[in-house]
Amino acid sequence: MLNDIKSQRSVGPDIGSRLRAIREQRGLSQRELARRAGVTNATISLIEKNKSSPSVSSLKKVLDGIPMTLAEFFALELPPEEQIFFRAGELPEFTEEGVSFRQLGGDQSRQKLQILRERYAPGADTGETMLSHESEEGGVVLSGRIEVTVGDQQRVLGAGDGYYFDSRIPHRFRNVGDEPCEIISACAPPYL
Amino acid sequence: MLNDIKSQRSVGPDIGSRLRAIREQRGLSQRELARRAGVTNATISLIEKNKSSPSVSSLKKVLDGIPMTLAEFFALELPPEEQIFFRAGELPEFTEEGVSFRQLGGDQSRQKLQILRERYAPGADTGETMLSHESEEGGVVLSGRIEVTVGDQQRVLGAGDGYYFDSRIPHRFRNVGDEPCEIISACAPPYL
DNA sequence: TATCAGTGTTTAATTATTTCAACAAGACCT
C-alpha cells in the first residue's frame, strides 16, 4: 500500500467514517479512546482515515474501549431502508389512537393465524398496561423504528429487524421515532 | 507474532471457528472459498486456526466469497437463552434451488407459529407437485412479482399484495418476474 | 500398487499494519 488504502482497489468498507462518527458521538478524543483501548492514537487516526484496515483483533480492542461489540459495530451498516412499494390495498383497516391494523384473511375468529400489517404513528403506543394473551407472535419491521418491550427485555428495532415471543409474557409496542413505523406481524392463535 | 495468536494474550474473538463452521456448512473447501474471495488458501487456513487475525478488508473479501456481510457474520452469536429480538442480518438462512428462507424464532418444532422471510430468485418455483399440509398460511409481498396458485385459483401478486388460505388446498409459488421476489409469510402450525 | 485429484497445514518471503516519536494547528489563559 502506498498511502491510501482506497488508492489500490477501493478495498474495504468505510470502517473509518463509522468509527469516527461513533467516537465523536461519545465525545472521545483519538488519544483518549486509544488509551482505553490499549492502542496508540496513530492507530485510531490511520483507521479513521482509511489508511489502514485494522485486523479484527485490533478493531475489537478499539471497540472495547468505547465500549461496543463487533456485532453492534457492523450492524450499523445494515440497509438504511427497505425498498418497498405499496399499492392501494383491499385490506380492511382498523385505526385506534395512532395505530392502524390491516388484516389478511377476513374472518379472524375462525382462523388459526392472524397476519397484520401494522402502522404506528409517531408516538403511538399500545399502552402503559402491558398486553398479555394466550398466543405466540412475531414480526418483521418494514420501516421506521419501534421500541419493543417483552418482559424485562427492551429493544429498539429498525427496518429488517424482527421479533418472536410467547404472547403470555407482558409486552408493549411504542413508536419512539419521529416517522411512522410499519410492521408485518403474525399471531397464532389470533388475538382479537 | 511467534506461532499462535493465542500465545500472546489470548487476543481476538474466535473468528476462526465461526468462519470454519460457516464454510463447511456451505460445503466449500478452503481452496474454493479462497478462489472466490480472491485470497490464498493459506489465508483461510491461518484464519480458521486463529493463527492470524484478518484485517477487516481481508475478512470482507473472504465473506464476499461465501457470500455474507460483515454484519451477518458478527451477528451470528448464539442465543444465550430464549431469543426474542433478531437483527436484520441475524436470521438463519436456508437456501434450496433459488428459494431462500430466513426464519424468526429458532426452533420451529416447538412453536405454534412459523414466520419466514422468503426470497425467490427469478424463475424459482416450489415445484410442479403442489404443496399441501395441515396448516393455514398467509403472507405479504414486499418486492418483486410472484405467481401464486391455490387450488383452481391463480394470481400474480406484486409489492403490497397479500394472500391467505388453508394449506390443505394444493398450492404453488413461482417467481414469474425477472427480479427476486421477497415475501414475509406466516404459517400455523409450522410446516417443516 | 501407483497415480491422480482433492483436502488442510506449514515455512520463508513479501506486504501491510502498528508503534514511537515528532510535527502543526487550534483553544485558552496570563
Add this chain to the structure above:
DNA sequence: AGGTCTTGTTGAAATAATTAAACACTGATA
C-alpha cells in the same frame, strides 16, 4: 505577544498478516 494545553496527522522502525510454494494426508481410479 508568549506559554501550555489539547487536538489530529505523519515518517521511519517494529511487528503482524498475507502470499507462494511445498508438505502430508485421504479417497477414488486404473
